[in-house]
Amino acid sequence: xxxxxxxxxxxxxxxxxxxxxxxxxxxxxxxxxxxxxxxxxxxxxxxxxxxxxxxxxxxxxxxxxxxxxxxxxxxxxxxxxxxxxxxxxxxxxxxxxxxxxxxxxxxxxxxxxxxxxxxxxxxxxxxxxxxxxxxxxxxxxxxxxxxxxxxxxxxxxxxxxxxxxxxxxxxxxxxxxxxxxxxxxxxxxxxxxxxxxxx
Ligand SMILES: [Zn+2]
Numbered sequence: 001x002x003x004x005x006x007x008x009x010x011x012x013x014x015x016x017x018x019x020x021x022x023x024x025x026x027x028x029x030x031x032x033x034x035x036x037x038x039x040x041x042x043x044x045x046x047x048x049x050x051x052x053x054x055x056x057x058x059x060x061x062x063x064x065x066x067x068x069x070x071x072x073x074x075x076x077x078x079x080x081x082x083x084x085x086x087x088x089x090x091x092x093x094x095x096x097x098x099x100x101x102x103x104x105x106x107x108x109x110x111x112x113x114x115x116x117x118x119x120x121x122x123x124x125x126x127x128x129x130x131x132x133x134x135x136x137x138x139x140x141x142x143x144x145x146x147x148x149x150x151x152x153x154x155x156x157x158x159x160x161x162x163x164x165x166x167x168x169x170x171x172x173x174x175x176x177x178x179x180x181x182x183x184x185x186x187x188x189x190x191x192x193x194x195x196x197x198x199x
Contacts, residue, residue: 013050015068020076095170103139113134115135116143
């Protein structure tokens with residue numbers, strides 16, 4: 001088999017892996033995408049080319065090229081591990097809440113945000129997506145071990161658990177329009193507006 005190398009530096013864009021039904025599964029590195037394409041595991045693909053890999057000169061004197069598309073649907077065994085819920089961690093939480101404190105509405109850097117438990121942990125509140133919001137230190141301190149109602153502090157948005165597609169959006173960088181289309185199709189319609197591109 002040909003050895004391929006990335007044409008110029010591989011771009012930061014990754015390929016979005018879908019199952020054959022078109023549901024987003026995860027991001028593929030260009031190496032993973034290349035293996036899938038070479039193994040002819042691709043059921044179908046869509047979108048622009050994110051990476052061109054140049055291989056060796058073939059017998060007919062033509063250099064072989066391997067193009068990696070933005071969106072790749074693979075023939076996969078049905079037991080491909082996929083996680084429906086995103087794991088809860090602060091970087092994703094702060095991204096979900098767009099860097100805003102959900103009490104005062106101000107924008108902060110990650111280092112100045114905290115994970116606030118809407119219904120306090122000391123009273124049995126769970127550490128789960130639906131019970132946590134981004135809060136600045138001042139608001140978190142002011143609220144203390146009280147519920148928003150008790151503290152007289154209004155929550156600016158209802159916390160929710162990002163599904164798999166939303167997780168991929170939150171952890172993605174340089175998401176291409178072709179990829180966003182498939183991701184947004186798997187986001188509950190009421191939340192699609194949150195992920196509108198702002199570039
Ligand atoms: Zn605040």
